[in-house]
Amino acid sequence: MTTQNEFSRCVAQYDPHALPVSAAQAIVREWAAPVAAVERVALRDALDRVLAADVMSPIDVPSHDNSAMDGYAFNHAALTNGAPAVELTIAGKAFAGHPFVGRVGAAQCVRVMTGASMPDGCDTVVPQEVVERGADPASITFSADAVGQGANCRLAGEDLARGHAALRAGRVIRASDLGLLASLGIGEVNVRRRLRVAFFSTGDELRSVGEPLDPGSVYDSNRYTLFAMLRRLNLDALDLGVIRDEPAALESALRSAAANADVVLTSGGVSVGEADFTRQLLQTFGDVAFWSLAMRPGRPLAFGRVWSGDRPGAGRPALFFGLPGNPVAVMVTFYQIVREVLLLMSGATPQPLPVIRAASRQPIAKRAGRTEFQRGIAGQDAKGDWHVTPTGSQGSGVLSSMSEANCFIALGHDEGEIAEGERVSIMLFDGLI
Missing domain, CATH: 3.90.105.10 (Molybdopterin biosynthesis moea protein, domain 2)
Incomplete structure (x- = not known):
C-alpha cells in the first residue's frame, strides 16, 4: 500500500514543514475515497x-403536449391562406386534467387553459390577450402574424425524456x-450512507460549557463550531469531548475514533513544540503526510491516517486532520482544506467555491510566500461593483471577527501588500458557512 508520505513527496512543492495550500489540497483530495455503503431512503x-x-x-416530462398559457389552440396551417387576419370557430374548451375530446378542424380552435393537453389536430396556442371576440361569441379573430407555428406549446418530453438521466x-x-x-x-x-466524523479537542486548559472556569482555563468553543460545520454538511458527527494532554489518553481517543468513524478531526496539540509529539504518536499506528502549511491563519495543521490497531495497517483506518487550537484557524482550515475532502468522501461532486473580485477599501498587510484568509465585510455600491473591508483584528483567536464578517478575503501565495482600491478575491460566507 502506498503511504501518505510516498504520495505526498510526488506532489510539487512538497514541504511538510510549510506546504503551500494548493499542494495540501491536492494531497488530501487524492486520499478522499468515497464511502461504499448505499442506503435506500x-x-x-x-x-x-x-x-x-x-x-x-x-416517463416523459411533460407527459403530453400541453398549453403554456391561457389562450386558444389551433392548427397553424390555418394561417397559410395569406389573409392578414384569421377567424376561427371555437369548438370547445380544455382544462388541465380535462382534455378536449375530438379532432379540431382547420378553421376551428379550442379554448385552452395553462397546462391543458393540446387537442388533437392543434400545434399552436394564440394568447387570449391578442384575440378579438366579435358579434359571434363562438368565434375569434387575430392577426395572422400574431404567433409562429408551435408557439406557446410545451411538447411531451421537452423538459425530460423517458430513459434520460434526471439527476x-x-x-x-x-x-x-x-x-x-x-x-x-x-x-x-x-x-x-452518511460519512461518520469523530472530533474532539485537546488541552488541559479547556472546559466544556456548563463547567466552572478554573484560573487559567477557558471554555472550549472549537467543538461547537466543528459540530455546526459538520451538521451543515449533513454528516454523522461524533463528539468525543475534551481529551487531556496525556499521551495515553490521546492514543486511546484516536484509536477509538478510528474504530468508529471515517474521519477524525482534532483541535489543538499540533502547534510548534507539540507537533513532534503528535507526529511520533501517530507513527506508531498511522502515518502523517504533512504537519504545517504556508497559510495564515492555520499554519499548524497535521494530515495523515490513523488506524484503530496498534500499528499501521492493523484494524480500521480513518483519515486524520489535526487542526490548530485557535478558533478562527479551526474554521479557516476546515473550509479551505477539510470541507472538500468530506464532500468527496461522502460521494458528492463538490463544486469550486465561487470567488468574486472586490476592491479593498483599505491597505492590507501581506507578505508573499503564504496564502492568507482574512475576514472581511463585503458589499456592493450603486453600480453593483463589489468592495470589501477587513474586520479589524485578524488574530487567529479573535472569533468575533468571524461572526462580524460575511466573507473570506483570499490572498494568494505569491501576493504581497495590498493597496487601498486594489482588487482582491473574496469568498462569500452565504452558502458556505
Missing part, C-alpha cells in the same frame, strides 16, 4: 443526501430535486 428523507446512482426518468450520481439532493423526483413518480432513491 424515502423521498422526504433524501434532502441533503448524496445520490449513489443516476436517476433515470421513467446524476454524486449530486447533493436539494429541495428542487425532491420536487423533480416527485414529478417523475419516484418515491425512493439510493444514497450514500
